[in-house]
Amino acid sequence: MHNIRKKDFSHEWQISATRSGGAGGQNVNKVNTKIELRFSIPDSFALSEDEKIRLMNRLPEKLTKNGELIITAENERSQLRNKELAIEKFFSLLEQNLKRRKKRIPTKPSRAKREKRLEEKRKHSEKKSRRRRDL
Numbered sequence: 001m002h003n004i005r006k007k008d009f010s011h012e013w014q015i016s017a018t019r020s021g022g023a024g025g026q027n028v029n030k031v032n033t034k035i036e037l038r039f040s041i042p043d044s045f046a047l048s049e050d051e052k053i054r055l056m057n058r059l060p061e062k063l064t065k066n067g068e069l070i071i072t073a074e075n076e077r078s079q080l081r082n083k084e085l086a087i088e089k090f091f092s093l094l095e096q097n098l099k100r101r102k103k104r105i106p107t108k109p110s111r112a113k114r115e116k117r118l119e120e121k122r123k124h125s126e127k128k129s130r131r132r133r134d135l
Contacts, residue, residue: 017033021074034072034073035086037086037090040069
Protein backbone atom coordinates (compact mmCIF):
# COMPACT_ATOMS: atom_id res chain seq x y z
CA MET A 1 0.00 0.00 0.00
CA HIS A 2 1.41 3.36 -0.98
CA ASN A 3 1.80 6.13 1.55
CA ILE A 4 -1.35 8.28 1.60
CA ARG A 5 0.57 11.20 3.17
CA LYS A 6 2.55 11.69 -0.04
CA LYS A 7 -0.61 12.64 -1.94
CA ASP A 8 -1.60 16.30 -2.13
CA PHE A 9 -5.10 16.84 -0.72
CA SER A 10 -4.63 20.54 0.05
CA HIS A 11 -6.72 21.66 -2.95
CA GLU A 12 -9.47 19.12 -2.19
CA TRP A 13 -10.37 19.94 1.40
CA GLN A 14 -12.04 23.07 2.72
CA ILE A 15 -10.80 24.35 6.06
CA SER A 16 -12.85 26.86 8.03
CA ALA A 17 -12.39 28.38 11.48
CA THR A 18 -15.18 29.08 13.97
CA ARG A 19 -15.39 30.02 17.62
CA SER A 20 -14.58 27.17 19.92
CA GLY A 21 -16.92 26.28 22.78
CA GLY A 22 -16.14 25.57 26.41
CA ALA A 23 -13.93 27.31 28.92
CA GLY A 24 -11.21 29.71 27.85
CA GLY A 25 -12.06 33.13 29.20
CA GLN A 26 -12.19 36.15 26.93
CA ASN A 27 -9.99 34.52 24.29
CA VAL A 28 -12.69 31.98 23.41
CA ASN A 29 -15.20 34.76 22.67
CA LYS A 30 -12.90 36.69 20.35
CA VAL A 31 -10.78 34.20 18.42
CA ASN A 32 -11.90 31.59 15.87
CA THR A 33 -9.77 28.64 16.98
CA LYS A 34 -12.02 25.68 16.18
CA ILE A 35 -11.06 24.15 12.82
CA GLU A 36 -13.45 22.23 10.59
CA LEU A 37 -11.94 20.26 7.72
CA ARG A 38 -14.37 19.11 5.00
CA PHE A 39 -13.36 16.58 2.37
CA SER A 40 -15.63 15.19 -0.33
CA ILE A 41 -14.68 11.56 -0.97
CA PRO A 42 -16.68 11.12 -4.24
CA ASP A 43 -15.22 14.34 -5.75
CA SER A 44 -11.60 13.54 -4.87
CA PHE A 45 -9.02 13.34 -7.66
CA ALA A 46 -6.25 12.13 -5.34
CA LEU A 47 -8.08 8.88 -4.44
CA SER A 48 -8.63 5.95 -6.78
CA GLU A 49 -12.14 4.54 -7.30
CA ASP A 50 -11.24 1.51 -5.17
CA GLU A 51 -10.05 3.75 -2.32
CA LYS A 52 -13.20 5.87 -2.53
CA ILE A 53 -15.44 2.79 -2.32
CA ARG A 54 -13.45 1.39 0.61
CA LEU A 55 -13.68 4.69 2.54
CA MET A 56 -17.42 5.07 1.83
CA ASN A 57 -18.02 1.53 3.14
CA ARG A 58 -15.83 1.81 6.23
CA LEU A 59 -16.76 5.34 7.37
CA PRO A 60 -20.55 5.62 6.99
CA GLU A 61 -21.07 7.17 10.44
CA LYS A 62 -18.47 9.89 9.79
CA LEU A 63 -19.85 10.95 6.40
CA THR A 64 -22.68 13.23 5.35
CA LYS A 65 -25.34 11.97 2.93
CA ASN A 66 -23.33 13.15 -0.06
CA GLY A 67 -20.08 11.48 1.08
CA GLU A 68 -18.41 14.45 2.75
CA LEU A 69 -16.02 13.71 5.61
CA ILE A 70 -16.05 16.36 8.35
CA ILE A 71 -13.22 16.50 10.88
CA THR A 72 -13.10 19.05 13.70
CA ALA A 73 -10.28 20.07 16.02
CA GLU A 74 -10.76 22.45 18.94
CA ASN A 75 -8.46 21.06 21.65
CA GLU A 76 -5.77 23.73 21.37
CA ARG A 77 -6.00 27.49 21.90
CA SER A 78 -4.14 28.17 18.67
CA GLN A 79 -5.89 28.09 15.30
CA LEU A 80 -2.70 26.92 13.60
CA ARG A 81 -2.22 24.05 16.04
CA ASN A 82 -5.86 22.96 15.61
CA LYS A 83 -5.38 23.04 11.83
CA GLU A 84 -2.35 20.77 12.17
CA LEU A 85 -4.36 18.44 14.42
CA ALA A 86 -7.26 18.29 11.96
CA ILE A 87 -4.93 17.45 9.07
CA GLU A 88 -3.22 14.80 11.20
CA LYS A 89 -6.63 13.29 12.09
CA PHE A 90 -7.54 13.29 8.39
CA PHE A 91 -4.42 11.39 7.33
CA SER A 92 -4.57 8.87 10.18
CA LEU A 93 -8.26 8.20 9.46
CA LEU A 94 -7.49 7.57 5.80
CA GLU A 95 -4.50 5.37 6.62
CA GLN A 96 -6.49 3.23 9.06
CA ASN A 97 -9.40 2.75 6.71
CA LEU A 98 -7.47 2.20 3.49
CA LYS A 99 -5.28 -0.50 5.02
CA ARG A 100 -6.14 -3.91 3.62
CA ARG A 101 -7.15 -6.25 6.40
CA LYS A 102 -5.35 -9.57 6.56
CA LYS A 103 -7.47 -12.58 5.85
CA ARG A 104 -7.61 -14.88 8.86
CA ILE A 105 -6.22 -18.33 8.22
CA PRO A 106 -8.13 -20.84 10.34
CA THR A 107 -5.84 -23.13 12.34
CA LYS A 108 -6.46 -26.52 13.91
CA PRO A 109 -5.46 -27.32 17.48
CA SER A 110 -2.34 -29.46 17.78
CA ARG A 111 -2.55 -33.11 18.76
CA ALA A 112 -1.09 -32.32 22.20
CA LYS A 113 -3.77 -29.64 22.79
CA ARG A 114 -6.57 -32.02 21.76
CA GLU A 115 -5.23 -34.77 24.04
CA LYS A 116 -4.86 -32.32 26.94
CA ARG A 117 -8.45 -31.12 26.46
CA LEU A 118 -9.77 -34.70 26.45
CA GLU A 119 -7.71 -35.55 29.54
CA GLU A 120 -9.16 -32.49 31.35
CA LYS A 121 -12.65 -33.61 30.38
CA ARG A 122 -11.97 -37.11 31.76
CA LYS A 123 -10.65 -35.70 35.05
CA HIS A 124 -13.65 -33.41 35.37
CA SER A 125 -16.02 -36.26 34.64
CA GLU A 126 -14.35 -38.49 37.25
CA LYS A 127 -14.57 -35.72 39.84
CA LYS A 128 -18.30 -35.33 39.17
CA SER A 129 -18.93 -39.07 39.23
CA ARG A 130 -17.10 -39.44 42.56
CA ARG A 131 -19.42 -36.80 44.04
CA ARG A 132 -22.45 -38.71 42.79
CA ARG A 133 -21.40 -41.96 44.46
CA ASP A 134 -20.88 -40.24 47.82
CA LEU A 135 -24.50 -39.14 48.03
